[in-house]
Amino acid sequence: MPPARTLRSPREAGAESDATAMPGDPRLLLRRLVASDERCLGAALVTTPKSAHDAAPALDRKARALVRLGALLAVGAPTASLRWAVDVASAAGADDDALVGVLASISGAAGAAGVVDAAPRLALALGFDVELSDRDEP
Secondary structure (H helix, E strand, O other), X not given: OOOOOOOOOHHHHOOHHHHOOOOOOHHHHHHHHHXXXXXXXXXXXXXXXXXXXXXXXXXXXXXXXXXXXXXXXXXXXXXXXXXXXXXXXXXXXXXXXXXXXXXXXXXXXXXXXXXXXXXXXXXXXXXXXXXXXXXXXX
16 A cells, blocks of 8 residues: 655645646645635636646546546536537547446446436437337336
């Protein structure tokens, strides 16, 4: 088991703590988010996450869009939000198989009830009609 890593306070982190609203050090970023640092939270919500080691995005555009869709599915977002996330992911190159795969991927975290609850909203966001016929019902 790796040793526990400690998060230093922004004051302990030195000059970098005041340099930007969105620090490059992941420990400092987490510390600020845990402390509800409004500048850092605002920057996290509107910027592309960066790797702590270089200026390249930590995830490519398609991966970010799929992660966003998974998060929306997991929290029970309404169909309109899912439709927007599907449009963004599709524009980034995700196909229907990848979009439905996101639902399968969150099943471990969301559980069976969460997946069953989210499936019809995702289907509607994809433009699919999923009404159950008599033969589809258990």
